[in-house]
Amino acid sequence: MSAQVVLAARNVAKSYGQVHALKGVNFDIHRGQVTTLFGENGAGKSTLMKILSGVIQPTSGQIVLDGQPVAFGNANDARDRGISIIHQELSLAPNLSVRDNIFMGREIMGPLGVDYAEEERQTRALMEELEEQIDPATPVEDLRLGQQQIVEIARALSVDSRILIMDEPTSALSASEVEVLFKVIRDLTARGVSIVYISHHLEEALTITDHAVVLRDGVMTAYAPRAEIDLEWIVRNMVGENYDLGSPPDSAKGDVALSIRDLSVPDATGQDLVRGLNLDVRAGEIVCIYGLMGAGRTELLETVAGRLRATGGQIVLEGHEISHLSIGQRIARGLALVPEDRQRDGLVQTMSVGQNLSLASIARFTRGLFTSTRAERDLVDDSIRRVTVKTSGGGAPIGSLSGGNQQKVVIGKMLATNPRAILLDEPSRGIDIGAKAEVFRLLAEGAKNGLAVVYSTSEVSECLSIAHRIIVMHKGRITAEFDSTVSKDRIMAASGESQAA
Ligand SMILES: Nc1ncnc2c1ncn2[C@@H]1O[C@H](COP(=O)(O)OP(=O)(O)OP(=O)(O)O)[C@@H](O)[C@H]1O
Ligand SMILES: [Mg+2]
Known part of the structure; x- marks a missing residue:
């Protein structure tokens, strides 16, 4: 017997002009169960969830x-009827x-106005439930991306919902944070x-779900209970083939392209987040930096790219010291960064897909006062094709793209600068x-042509698939270095991760 259906979509369609995001979808949500929606970037998952939670209205x-x-x-x-959503693209007010x-728009009122003390108490209780040490008074912009995601989750949990929609809730969370979230999910479903x-x-989704549904190009193509599905089933139904x-x-490795010497990076309080770090990356080499959230990977990459200022050390690109250069000058020298937070650092939300794609390469098109629109257009079309962005065209607003397709634009934008060395910070988030x-494939092709690649991730399997060399970071230092034949367990042990998961 299947559980009672509490919420359902009946023949729901949604179009944006010529874009048919959903083409008549039926979808059931069962009481006390976890239903996972799988599908490629742009399949219509977020659109369907936004309709079920009242954020947008269906066309029919x-x-x-x-x-x-x-x-x-x-x-x-929808919230008044017990339906809450955790958004894929975080919807917090940074300042x-x-x-x-957490309480924006539904402040707790006491006899003297807003009862801030009670709001603070409830915030602390939520953080405790999520096993996070986040002070309720901290401005959200001072939190790392994963912590912001926790706040987004806490906000949804603070409402007593009967139906909770989670659109990519774990994309920036660490393995232990995911464990805690799954415990919370089990309590809720119970x-x-x-x-x-x-x-x-x-794989992560498979461990928590009771049912799987696959959406493909706006159409529901498969449904099965947990017992009947495995990874192969999901991938086959999602994309029609196996990857x-x-x-x-x-790739033949050349000379050292990027050399990081004795680099130290401070945090806001002046304490070193990264301490005396040394790393050489050769042309044609793909180096993976593995570590837990908070290991200092983001700070390292942002300092190399010129977003943060080092307190000591040198950065040398193809023999030239670049530590004193601006971000733009480093890009012109051939250093590119795909940043962790696409919303804040990777994209300009008010610009089109095309403008975003060409933004970092603009110097190449400018001759005196004139921008060569023809060359720019070619670059945009070429990038859209290269990184397979699903969009109606370069003129579309960046916000009209699905989350994963926005991520592809950030990667395409940096590859378009023709870098000599590229740094990627959790680039697979949401794709x-x-x-x-x-x-x-693009990175491997780049490496064959002499590109030096630094790929930062918290997923061991990604390291093993892409890297020639794996560096493990823990608390701001390199704690181990391996070649690609190393086992998963050894990498995790060096990162300070427990083997329990
Ligand atoms: N406001 C909008 N204007 C125009 N097109 C839109 C808009 N919102 C979504 N779309 C289009 O609808 C389609 C479905 O997008 P949706 O965000 O639902 O995908 P998704 O399955 O959530 O993908 P992802 O895994 O990348 O998050 C995409 O082609 C997207 O470009
Ligand atoms: Mg989405």
């Missing part, structure tokens, strides 16, 4: 709650505190709460398995 079709047709005018309507973000889960971490992320590419294979 119906939402049925407890057997009754309903129409949500906005997200508050407000953690507490104010109390009868229904969960809809979306993730491109397919092997393969093994590190053969589907086919796109990941494509990014790996």
Whole structure:
């Protein structure tokens, strides 16, 4: 017997002009169960979830709650009926505190106005439940991306929901944070709460789900209970073929292209996050930096790229010291960074797909006062093709792209600068398995042509598929170095990760 259906989509369609994001979808959410929605970038997953949670309205079709047709005018309507959503693209106000973000729009009122003390108490309780040490008074912009994701989760948990939609809730979380979230999910479902889960971490999603549904090009193409599915089933139904992320590419390694010497990077309080770090990367070499969230990987890469200032050490690119150069000058020298936070650092939200793609290469098109639009257009078209961005064209607003396709734009934008060395900080965040294979192929091809690649990730399997050499970082230092024949366990042990998971 299957559990009671609490919320359902009936023949729901959504179009944006000529883009048919959903083409008549039926979808059931069962009481107290986890249903996972799988699908490629741009398949329509977020669109369907936004409709079920009242954020947007369908072009046609119906939402049925407890057997009754309903129409949500906005997200508050849905929330009042017990439906909450954790958004894929975080929706927090950066300059407000953690507490104010959690209670924004539904402040707790006392006799004298907003009861901040009570809001703070509840925020602390939520953080405790999520096993996070985040002070309720911290402005959200001071938190690392994964912590911001925790705040987004806490905000959804602070409402007593019957149905909780989680659109890529773990894309920036560490393995232990994911464990905690899964414990919370199990507690919620035991109390009868229904969960809809979306993730491109397919194995991870398999450990929590009760049902799997696959969406492809706006159409529901497969459904099965947990007992009948495995990884192969998901991938086959998602993309129609199987992907092997393969093994590190053969490429002849040249001279040292990027040399990081005795580098130290401070945090806001002046304490060193990265201490005396040395790393040489040769032309044609792909080096993976593995570490837990907070190991200092992001700070290292941002300092090399010129976003953060080092307190000591040198950065040398192809024999030239670049430590004193601006970000733009480093890009012109051939150093590119794909940053961790695409919303904040990777994309300009008010610009089109094309403008974003050509932004970092603009110097190449400018002759005196004139920009060569023809060459720029060629670059945009070429980039869209290269990184397989699903979009109606270069003129589309960047915000109209699905999350994974926005990520591909950030990667395409930096590859378009023709770098000599590229740094990628968790670049697979939110991209589907086919796109990941494509990014790996592009990096391997780059390496064959002499590109030096530094690939930072918290997924061991990515290191083993792409890297010639694996560096493990822990608390701001390199704690181990391996070649690509190393086992998963040894890498994890060097990172300070427990083997329990
Ligand atoms: N506001 C919008 N304007 C125009 N097109 C849109 C808009 N929002 C979404 N789309 C289009 O709808 C399609 C589905 O997008 P959606 O965000 O639902 O994909 P997704 O399955 O969540 O993908 P991802 O895994 O990358 O997050 C895409 O082609 C996207 O470009
Ligand atoms: Mg999405």
